[in-house]
Amino acid sequence: MSFLVPVGADTLVVTDLLGSIMMPTGAIQGGQTPQQASQDVLRGAPDVLAWVQTRRRKVITHVLATTEPMTREDVGHLIYRDPRADVRVPPTMSVVDGLPAKGRLRLLVGLQALATGEMAYIEGDVVRPSAPPDLIPE
Template sequence: MPTITTATALRHPKKPYENWRPPLIGVTLLVPVGVDGLLVADTTGHGDITLPTGSVEADEPPERAARRVLRGTRDELPVLRRVAVRQVQMRRRRVISHLIATRPLTRDDTAGLTYRDPRAVLRVLPTGQVIADFPEQVRTLILYGLQALAIGVIAHLEGDTVQHLESVAPT
């Protein structure tokens, strides 16, 4: 004889815990330096590098949030455009990351920049080394971002898969 619990479970199957919390929205900066370098933040001082990242407040454009991540002593950060948007469904919420590229900077331009975390040290490393040092998911995002920047599109990713490309008017 079935119990009440079994009968209730048959009538109300469990639903996944998707999106019962608001999404986390962040911004990551892709800062080319010269023709073969990328700006990274060393957060520990022991070589643990990350791309400069920050959060996006409610109803804030990602480009404005990008300007808060790195601050310059002279001019405002030369944000060029969004090159990729990645969405990942976690167990309880969606995580959305906007990859924002800046115009190429010189090493002198980077000397005046400060990261939002004052403990981090900003470094310029060769692009190949940066790509090799990151885990595969971040490596994929960087490669898609560099490619989208080169061909003038925004790559929309679901996880590590390109869902579609959106053309961008030349600046």
């Protein structure tokens, strides 16, 4: 699971783990919802608004977004699950430019879903506008 946390209109929360910049990430433990797992990734973050599910080889990655942008002051209270990492707030475009291609695609799809309110998923390298058929409740 990746956690997308906007700060204001043009910056994002990222973690800096020994010089590696990434979106805050973590696992969803058995029985947890993605929303519950987000609190294990970033303690002190606001509630989750939406998520995007991306799929690669039967692995589902949830990209979660907060209900509203945080302030820099709010970010100062966040605690990341890995104590070796620092929480940082760089400009969104520098995060996008610094990610590898697959991470960049996940981030851009997450930002698009946050902006439009529409769920999406990635199959291969193609973005689809809704949940994969096997994830749609019957």
